[in-house]
Amino acid sequence: MLHLFCPYCQELREEDEFHYRGQAHIVRPKDPESLSDKEWGDYLFFRHNPKGIHHEMWYHVSGCRRFFNVTRNTVTYDIYETYKIGETPAVTAKEETE
Amino acid sequence: MSQKNRLAQGGRIDRNKVLNFSFAGQTYTGYEGDTLASALLANGVDVVGRSFKYSRARGITGHGSEEPNGVIQLGSGDSTVPNVRATQQELYAGLVSNPVSGWPNVNFDLMSYLGKAGAMMPPGFYYKTFMYPQKLWMTYEHFIRKAAGLGKAPTAPDPDTYDKLNQHCDVMVVGGGPAGLSAAYAAAKTGARVIIADEQNEMGGHLLTFDQTINGSSGSLWLAEIVAELSAMSNVKVLCKTTVMGYFDHNFLVAIERRTDHLGERAVSGTRQRSHRIRAKQVILAAGAQERPLVFANNDVPGVMLASSVTTYIKRYAVVPGHKLIVSTANDSGYLAAIEWSKAGRHVVGIADSRTDSDGALVAEAKALGINVWFGHGVTEVKGGRRVYTASVAPISVQGDRVTGDIQNYDCDTVATSGGWSPVVHLSCHTGSRPVWSDDIIGFVPGKALQAQHCVGSIVGDHQLADCINNGLETGSKAAAQAGFGEGELLVAKPSVEWLAEGKAQALFLVPHKKNISRAPKQFVDLQNDVTAAGIELATREGFESIEHVKRYTAMGFGTDQGKLGNVNGMAIAARSLGKSIEETGTTIFRPSYTPSTFGALAGRDAGSLFDPERYTAMHQWHVDNGALFEDVGQWKRPWYYPKPGETMQQSLNRECLATRSSVGILDASTLGKIDIQGKDAREFLNRVYTNAWSKLAVGKCRYGLMLKEDGMIMDDGVTSCLADDHFILTTTTGGAANVLEWLELWHQTEWPELDVFMTSVTDHWSTMTISGPNARKVLAKVCNDIELDKDAFKFMDWRDGTVAGVTARVFRISFTGELSYEINVPANDGMFVWEAVIAAGEEFGITPYGTETMHVLRAEKGFIIVGQDTDGSVTPYDMDMGWCVGKNKEFSFIGKRSFDRSDTQKTDRKQYVGLKTKNSDEVLPEGAQAVWDPKQAIPMTMVGHVTSSYYSAVVGRSIALAVIKEGHSHKGETLYFPLADGRVIEAEICDYVFYDPKGERQNV
Secondary structure (H helix, E strand, O other): OOEEEEOOOOEEEEHHHOEEEEEOOOOOOOOHHHOOHHHHHHHHHOOOOOOOEEEEEEEOOOOOOOEEEEEEEOOOOOEEEEEEOOOOOOOOHHHHHO | OOOOOEOOOOOOOEEEEEEEEEEOOEEEEEEEOOEHHHHHHHOOOOOOEEOOOOOOEEOOOOOOOOOOOOEEEEOOHHHOEEEEEOOOOEOOOOEEEEEOOOOEOOOOEHHHHHHHOOOOOOOOHHHHHOOOOHHHHHHHHHHHHHHHOOOOOOOOOOOOOEEEEEEEEEEEEEOOOHHHHHHHHHHHHOOOOEEEEOOOOOOOHHHHOOOOEEOOEEHHHHHHHHHHHHHHOOOEEEEOOEEEEEEEHHHEEEEEEEOOOOOOOOOOOOOOEEEEEEEEEEEEEOOOEEEEOOEOEOOOOOOEEEHHHHHHHHHHHOEOOOOEEEEEEOOOOOHHHHHHHHHOOOEEEEEEEOOOOOOOHHHHHHHHOOOOEEEOEEEEEEEEOOOEEEEEEEEEOOOOOOEOOOOEEEEOOEEEEEOEEEEOOHHHHHOOOOOEEEOOOOEEEOOOOOOOEEEOOHHHOOOOHHHHHHHHHHHHHHHHHHOOOOOOOOOOOOOOEOOOOOOOOOOOOEOOOOOOOOOOOOEEEEOOOOEEHHHHHHHHHOOOOOHHHHHHHHOOOOOOOOOOOOHHHHHHHHHHHHOOOHHHHOOOOOOOOOOOOOHHHHHOOOOHHHOOOOEOOOOHHHHHHOOOEEEEEOOEEEEEEOOOOOOOHHHHHHHHHHHHHHOOEEEEOOOOEEEEEEOOOHHHHHHHHEOOOOOOOOOOEEEEEEEEOOOOOEEEEEEEEEEEOOEEEEEEOOOOHHHHHHHHHHHHHHOOOOOOOEEEEOHHHEEEEEEEOOOHHHHHHHHOOOOOOOOOOOOOOEEEEEEEOOEEEEEEOOOOOOOOEEEEEEEHHHHHHHHHHHHHHHHHHOOEEOOHHHHHHHHHHHOOOOOOOOOOOOOOOOOOOOHHHOOOOOOOOOOOHHHHHOHHHHOOOOEEEEEEEEOOOOOOOOOOOEEEOOOOOOOOOOOOEEEEEEEEEOOOOEEEEEEEEEOHHHOOOOEEEEEOOOOOEEEEEEEOOOOOOOOOOHHHO
16 A cells, blocks of 8 residues: 655655546647647547656545645656646656666 | 373463363363464374365474464354464364365365375366366366365354554564564664564564573573563554564555454454554564475375474473474474474484584584484485374485485384475565575575565574574664664664574475485475475476466465465475576565455454445435335435335335326435535636536526536536526536546646636535425425515526525425426535425325435436436437537537547447337336347347336336437337347337426426
């Protein structure tokens, strides 16, 4: 069971309190009608499935009801950071390979 | 005659407390402090079970969680537990136990004759033998299960209670031997919160059976003192009888504490077992090592035991499990069994040591006691059926791979073996760290730590007591420092510990036989699964090279003991057959649970009515008092229908439906999700998340809305009302309330944080009762005098503030029945009062309470959809013929809109929402029935849709159904067929989905 640090509550809490909400940083297109079916399909359905660093969104459903982002290693389940919506991650896959 | 193997003194048992117990129907006596295994051995019980494949007699082999044979059915009736290891079950008065194998019984086993008659079961037996014909597999399996079976689960609910505890600590220590205790002690002295758990009934580990001098006096004194001190510290929790069964992500461990299993079959008071869910800052694994047996011919005959188990039974339980002992060992520690056996006054025939020599202290002590020591020898074979009666001792080569001389046979009844010590790497393995082979230690040790984890003691190959204690202290202090307590320097003095000179151990796994592996008598590797050295060799010959494949092909390590005893030997034998080193072959990995865990301990109190929270409305007791039957909707208990005495369900529904259509009915609708939305951008927010246009919804008005996912498919529906220009109340389906709130928050927080909008769930704040039917207005008028109820003043899809029965209320004129309806919302605390007032007011009109089933029928008569029943996440508003509630001209491209133009949503053969009328008007289609155009076509048929809702409608006087059918809208009037599993084929005509009052006049009166 994961131990997650909620960046709003500023506390480590048990995974039970959270919902996983999938890949983070997917921005809704500003003008959906101008997109081709393929572009819209990419936005709708296609997600990364990295082995290693993944930025994902979690929801503190039994806590502050805020969404936030987590940088997690999908192999080791290590959590490198959690950060608020709108912030950029400090740890990215590119940096790790360097 | 009783307890013939019990010594007159010694052991950690209380001879004043005699306990009666039974095994396989025979009664025996033992003492408090015994395990079931030690008590059975004390009474000279040799055979405790029959083996899995060959039905050979098996006896107690070990003394702890590694025991593969002494697996018993404990207790009887509802509290019985299958697959309990007799070596771990403490004896209590009246204990009832039975073997789990053997048919008709362990002493006379029919299957063994089958085994001897040549029903050979080589590895891959199941794959090879029972594959064909496939349909006979169930027959085979039944037979195999009956023959092999490992215990029976009780069929009635467990009468005991169990608990879960969430624990937090700075340092978690697994294992209460000298290393673990020292680590816990040093960590605790820094002020860190420490939990130490051990699976045995008392702390001490190896010190319980082997006393060495510490600080000039007995090691048991040191043990007693350190346990007493730890137990007295407020920052330390000492958990005996507690197995850490799993080590999970982020230093989360689960430990199962057996609180009353040593006292009786049932917990007399309190909980029987408790699971501790521990989140630790630092974890210290001091789980120790388990002795490895040597593999030789017929090594499964009762009387063959682990050397350390023999020592343990003598020292700890004062039981000598035989009269004439031969030891076969590849290291010094095996000598201890012979020394203690001899000191107990029984005869040691000799010690066969595979090594050429050893200058260890124990070897010297054995020699001094006059025990024969045969260096360069091993026990290659024993003979016996229900007990060993002779052992063959032969000189073997220095490499331990062949017999080099003449074999001597010696009479004996017990053979104790030691092939070395395997560190208990299981928990470290749970974290995903692969164990690493060490030639030095001759065993797998924990791999690189992946979490905040430390290992100390014999788990890393330190067998010297001095090393265990000193390294334990240092590790404890280091772990505490890493958890933020102390600087890492030791706050306690290191004791002076007697050093035990030790000769170098030899890596020996399989003792060679005169014949080669495939011709020699069976050399067992995994006793519980009857896996032999020959079987492993055969698997490698058949091409299985990966140790994981060898494991699965032979079933090695598949038993309840998970290969604790045999796996390392099996891997070594596989490696040798493959011509590789053990390091190259590697190990299989261990997964939780370390030993079998009971479901009770894992479930805790989350069973029965506490399995999931139950939610009741404020009027729940009225429903109960008035005979309602209930339906689970999410966590809510909703009235399903209110049967009168003697009524069938259909008769109740017909009565409830007709009463509502002809006069007035009342529904408790409190469970509908209600979300209060406020903020100056609330209207814009609604525009974005709903298909409908909200810009012009005036204060006092309500509107039905559809919510889509971004793929254009219907997700939820409900009525939203405008309370003020910046204040709305939105209703959701009962089951969807929490998801909808999360969905709205998701869009607000992640995409449109600039919108000024706030959302709060108010579902529980309000009690909601819907009165519906032509007399609804008359009923409401009797309890409400401050809202003008005239049809033109309070129109359909309006809402009003006022009072009902004197209570502040919001009244919504909305309808899910197609009748004149009012939805009365009052603060939940007043719900019951107002409900009773409305019921009283409606009495003269025969007001009839109805439940969810009648609600479903009434709405189906009108063709109103239920999201999640008539929709399934793959239908658009257009599929459901609800294009009328899509605001096509809204400025913002609302969620899901763009997907209407995708090729998939545009295709012409999508399933569409229609009604169905069966040809036989009394026949009700089953929901889920699949539709075909031609019932005579070959199977598999081309299915064109399915029934989503289906009822008998009293007011229409026939069965009605709703369905989604490919291109259904353009096939009205045509006939579809529904072939059912029972062979019937129901014929139905596609029609409009509105069956009653198609013009919608009844709700507008």
